[in-house]
Every structure is written in C-alpha cells, then in structure tokens.
Amino acid sequence: MNNLSFYGWNQNLFQLKQSSTYKHLFHGRVAAVNKTNYEVITETGLLLCEPSGNLLYGKSLFELPCTGDWVILQPFDNNKGIIVDILPRRHTLYRRKSGTISNIQVIVSHIDKAFIVQSLDADFSVRRTERFIVQLLEENIQPALILTKSDLKYNLHQIKESLKHITRQTPVYFTSILSPETIVPVRKFIRQGESIVFVGSSGVGKSSLVNALCERTVFPTAEISRSSGKGRHTSTRRAMVLMDDGGVLIDTPGVREFGLASENPEVLTDIFDISDFVASCRFDNCTHIEEPGCAVVEAVNNGLLAPEVYRSYLKLRKESWYFSSSEHEKRKRDKSFARISDEAKHIKKR
Numbered sequence: 001m002n003n004l005s006f007y008g009w010n011q012n013l014f015q016l017k018q019s020s021t022y023k024h025l026f027h028g029r030v031a032a033v034n035k036t037n038y039e040v041i042t043e044t045g046l047l048l049c050e051p052s053g054n055l056l057y058g059k060s061l062f063e064l065p066c067t068g069d070w071v072i073l074q075p076f077d078n079n080k081g082i083i084v085d086i087l088p089r090r091h092t093l094y095r096r097k098s099g100t101i102s103n104i105q106v107i108v109s110h111i112d113k114a115f116i117v118q119s120l121d122a123d124f125s126v127r128r129t130e131r132f133i134v135q136l137l138e139e140n141i142q143p144a145l146i147l148t149k150s151d152l153k154y155n156l157h158q159i160k161e162s163l164k165h166i167t168r169q170t171p172v173y174f175t176s177i178l179s180p181e182t183i184v185p186v187r188k189f190i191r192q193g194e195s196i197v198f199v200g201s202s203g204v205g206k207s208s209l210v211n212a213l214c215e216r217t218v219f220p221t222a223e224i225s226r227s228s229g230k231g232r233h234t235s236t237r238r239a240m241v242l243m244d245d246g247g248v249l250i251d252t253p254g255v256r257e258f259g260l261a262s263e264n265p266e267v268l269t270d271i272f273d274i275s276d277f278v279a280s281c282r283f284d285n286c287t288h289i290e291e292p293g294c295a296v297v298e299a300v301n302n303g304l305l306a307p308e309v310y311r312s313y314l315k316l317r318k319e320s321w322y323f324s325s326s327e328h329e330k331r332k333r334d335k336s337f338a339r340i341s342d343e344a345k346h347i348k349k350r
C-alpha cells in the first residue's frame, strides 16, 4: 500500500476531486510519461495507464497528463488502468515551444520547489537562471539554485558577484557528491509531501544529486571519469522518486533552457531586484528605456545596476510581452518593441 500523502495528496486535491464526474473512482499521480503509456502511482501500486478516448481527443496536447499530474482512473487487469480525468493543475511548469510565439508545452505539475541545477565547472549561467526563475515564479513555484561539482575549479568571487541580484528570492547551494555535508542543507530545504523538480542541462549532476539526497542509487548516472573528474553525459527519462523523509523528487531529462511562457511582466522588477529604482522613476508609466528621469537607466549609468542585468531584464520583459499580448495588441506595440531593440544605446559606454 502506498500512502499517497507522501506523494503530496492533500485536502485541497481531495476537494478538487469532488468536482469531477468520476469522483467515485481511484486517483493517482503520474510518475512518468512513456511513449505509449503513463506510469501512475496509486494506493495499491504502480499502474500502466492509457488515457480514455474522451481525454485523448477532447484536449490539446499540453492538456494531456504530464508528470506530476493527479488523475482519476479506472483500473483493470492487475496493473493497468484507463485515465478518465485530470484534476485541475496547480503550480505547473510550462515552457514556450522553441520557434513559436505562444505555443506552450507542459513539463511538470503540482510542484512546490524547483532546483535549477548548474555545474560550477562549465555550465553556470546567470542569464539562464534568471529565465528559469521568471517562469517558476509565474506559477508560484519556489526556485533554488544548486551549483554542483564544487570539488572542481571555479571562481567563487565572480559567481557570487553575478548572483547578487537574485539571491533575495532564490537560495543558492554549493554541492559536491564527493562531500556529503554539502548535501545536508539541500535535504533540509525539502519538506515532507513537497514536490521538487530538477531542471538543468544534461550532465550537470541532477541524477547524482537525487541519488545523494536519497542516499541510494535511484537513477543511473554517468561514471566519474578518472582523468578529468567531470564525467560523461547520460540522460534518463523523466521520473519521480520518493525520499525516505517524504519529499517527491522529479528529474527532468536535460531541460536546458526555456522559452518564457509568462504573462506577468510586472513581476520582473522584483526578480531583477530593481523595484526600488522603479519606484523613483519620474513617470509612473515609465518603461525604463529612454524616459527623462528614469531611475533605472540612471542606476545603470551610475554603476548601481549592472548593464548585463538591465539588458537581461529588458529581454525577458520583451519575451513576456510577446507571449502575453494578443495579435492585435502586438501590432499596436510594435513601435515600442522596435525601440527596445536598441535598448543599450542609452547607456553610456563604461
């Protein structure tokens, strides 16, 4: 018997289930999405499920079950089931399909925290981190940045300096699977019943970190190569494991970067920690590009705000605007987009 509360089942989900036509059937959580079926964890064990015809033909691709979804199902045979309904999603990680303006793809659902995993030796990128944070906060998922392979060479000062603006809402952990004491604070950050998704490029050590947190091998990892200590890349399919202390860990295979699917460009000022500057702009509707009395541009010119942080803010805001505006609004705004594209020309060369 599985106790589904360890997997995050709670009173809220129970209430959501009561609004379904199928409330009298079993429920379970999608642990993995395979090519031809879904693995669903239920009270009586893991079932291999297929969606009902109604679900399959009545929904868009991104509405079909994803890892982390809570579903209602009809079991049959010993270990099979038909998924007949999906509980409404909360705290869902989406991304925009590359090459499209607004087509979204669902990655994982019912998530409390996300570990943005980057390796200190080669993979570290503040810009990618910012992008993840914006998307996560869009759905109220708490981000944390996990910098792995701290046993290898890296420039601590440079990394800390570049992260200054995001550490207010995002805790940062330095880990090495060779030093178990670096894993302890990360484990403490995970509460019972919470679902944690791991995102990041392949090879950065996500599977290794999951194994270290669980203190056993739950995912295959590439061997550490003895000469460089860096190891080769491996990829696993998306999968969910339960920690002994009750956290649900969800590994994603190499989600390296996201197109933003964000509809709230306003949150960006918080994420980039520029709200105080924004509050001092002369005009309430300042776009922080070329208005007189713009405190944001002034902060860049005075060296209080790093130009690359400012540029990143404008870039993500533009992406978020594109995503959230309708075709009609887009045409109206084309003018200001054109302006933003020469964003940097108002910043004095430093």
Ligand SMILES: Nc1nc2c(ncn2[C@@H]2O[C@H](COP(=O)(O)OP(=O)(O)O)[C@@H](O)[C@H]2O)c(=O)[nH]1
Binding pocket: 148, 149, 150, 151, 152, 175, 176, 177, 178, 201, 202, 203, 204, 205, 206, 207, 208, 209, 220, 221, 222, 223, 224, 225, 229, 230, 231, 232, 233, 234, 235
């Ligand atoms: N030196 C070092 N290597 C690590 C560390 N964590 C993972 N690795 C190696 O990096 C490679 C990729 O790890 P893996 O967990 O498979 O990465 P994933 O693709 O993100 O799941 C493997 O060879 C690991 O042994 C670490 O803390 N230090």
Ligand SMILES: [Mg+2]
Binding pocket: 206, 207, 208, 219, 220, 234, 235, 236, 251, 253
């Ligand atoms: Mg892996």
Ligand SMILES: [Zn+2]
Binding pocket: 278, 281, 282, 286, 287, 288, 289, 291, 293, 294, 295, 296, 297
């Ligand atoms: Zn301004």
